[in-house]
Amino acid sequence: MSQKGILAVVSGFSGAGKGTLMKALLERYAQQYALSISATTRKPRVGEEHGREYFFLEKDAFEQLIAEDALIEHACYVGNYYGTPKSYVLEQMEAGRDVILEIEIQGALEVKKKFPETLLLFVTPPSAKELESRLRGRGTETEAVIRDRLSRAVEEAEFMEQYDYILVNDDLDTCVQDMHRLIQAQHQRCSENRDFIRQMKQELNEL
Amino acid sequence: MSQKGILAVVSGFSGAGKGTLMKALLERYAQQYALSISATTRKPRVGEEHGREYFFLEKDAFEQLIAEDALIEHACYVGNYYGTPKSYVLEQMEAGRDVILEIEIQGALEVKKKFPETLLLFVTPPSAKELESRLRGRGTETEAVIRDRLSRAVEEAEFMEQYDYILVNDDLDTCVQDMHRLIQAQHQRCSENRDFIRQMKQELNEL
Numbered sequence: 302m303s304q305k306g307i308l309a310v311v312s313g314f315s316g317a318g319k320g321t322l323m324k325a326l327l328e329r330y331a332q333q334y335a336l337s338i339s340a341t342t343r344k345p346r347v348g349e350e351h352g353r354e355y356f357f358l359e360k361d362a363f364e365q366l367i368a369e370d371a372l373i374e375h376a377c378y379v380g381n382y383y384g385t386p387k388s389y390v391l392e393q394m395e396a397g398r399d400v401i402l403e404i405e406i407q408g409a410l411e412v413k414k415k416f417p418e419t420l421l422l423f424v425t426p427p428s429a430k431e432l433e434s435r436l437r438g439r440g441t442e443t444e445a446v447i448r449d450r451l452s453r454a455v456e457e458a459e460f461m462e463q464y465d466y467i468l469v470n471d472d473l474d475t476c477v478q479d480m481h482r483l484i485q486a487q488h489q490r491c492s493e494n495r496d497f498i499r500q501m502k503q504e505l506n507e508l
Numbered sequence: 509m510s511q512k513g514i515l516a517v518v519s520g521f522s523g524a525g526k527g528t529l530m531k532a533l534l535e536r537y538a539q540q541y542a543l544s545i546s547a548t549t550r551k552p553r554v555g556e557e558h559g560r561e562y563f564f565l566e567k568d569a570f571e572q573l574i575a576e577d578a579l580i581e582h583a584c585y586v587g588n589y590y591g592t593p594k595s596y597v598l599e600q601m602e603a604g605r606d607v608i609l610e611i612e613i614q615g616a617l618e619v620k621k622k623f624p625e626t627l628l629l630f631v632t633p634p635s636a637k638e639l640e641s642r643l644r645g646r647g648t649e650t651e652a653v654i655r656d657r658l659s660r661a662v663e664e665a666e667f668m669e670q671y672d673y674i675l676v677n678d679d680l681d682t683c684v685q686d687m688h689r690l691i692q693a694q695h696q697r698c699s700e701n702r703d704f705i706r707q708m709k710q711e712l713n714e715l
Binding site: 423425428429430432433451454455458459461462463464465466467468479482483486489490491492494495497498501502504505506507508 | 632665668690704712
């Protein structure tokens with residue numbers, strides 16, 4: 302089966318538990334996966350490190366990357382650029398690691414357009430009520446922030462159908478397992494096994 | 509997640525071990541799967557039973573099914589009709605069972621055209637050499653039959669790319685497991701979860 306890495310994009314509602322999910326996946330299967338780190342022009346927050354949460358770049362440097370076509374996708378949010386450096390992703394895939402991008406919908410669809418074999422995963426709680434109760438349960442956000450997240454969820458839900466798979470994050474362990482299986486199954490796709498098929502055809506002809 | 513059954517078509521080279529694989533899958537997950545039984549106009553062989561290996565029909569009765577659009581797919585091989593009765597497949601899917609059709613490539617592609625969400629699985633041994641040695645290893649076939657199977661494999665290999673997934677049948681247990689996972693993963697496809705997505709959107713709007 303295909304030894305080359307898979308490119309998987311994970312998006313989902315704020316409050317769906319993407320962060321916890323990614324952390325658990327990467328801890329459990331450290332050798333298998335590489336998490337792509339985005340570049341951004343926004344300023345680091347307290348506790349954030351260059352090269353860990355983000356590559357923090359000046360606007361000029363970021364625009365240079367755009368000009369060189371060195372980003373798989375990029376977008377602008379609230380006046381700041383965010384983007385995915387191409388070289389890291391391609392290197393990791395060549396080395397046989399499955400690369401995960403945790404990015405917004407706009408970027409996800411851009412990646413899919415450029416690389417149609419990308420696996421698009423959408424993480425959601427089992428219901429809207431549960432999403433709301435998780436957002437409130439954090440106890441750290443103001444009512445305005447919660448309303449803002451919920452109204453963004455309404456917008457984001459419009460794009461769910463454009464993803465390949467839905468990951469319902471009800472029980473974390475089950476969800477990590479499902480995510481791992483979905484990504485690993487991708488290695489068996491015919492489109493990922495063109496070399497195997499070519500070789501099989503050639504060998505059959507030589508028998 | 510989607511409670512409706514998945515339609516999965518399994519094809520593959522003669523000698524790839526499809527029969528053993530299907531038997532093991534159905535034994536292991538009896539409640540989950542239903543194996544579709546084909547209809548045919550060929551005469552039953554010794555030991556074959558109507559409604560177990562095939563539904564053995566007269567030519568008239570079969571052509572009646574075609575006329576009534578009661579077959580998902582049908583084809584003619586060596587002067588005999590073979591086809592998949594639609595009603596059984598749809599009933600089982602409605603009841604939440606995943607239905608497996610073990611059919612030839614021509615029929616598989618016809619099913620995919622009619623039901624684009626069908627999962628097409630292609631079973632292959634790990635190499636052409638292994639295919640040959642399995643065919644010879646049976647010790648029951650003449651050289652002519654073996655050559656015929658191998659030359660059919662050459663033709664069939666041309667269609668591998670049109671399948672969704674490749675199942676390499678090296679170790680039977682692993683292959684059964686892979687097959688089960690691929691079919692189960694299909695329940696998480698967005699296209700299988702339109703009701704869930706619709707409901708999520710509605711609930712979000714009502715919050």
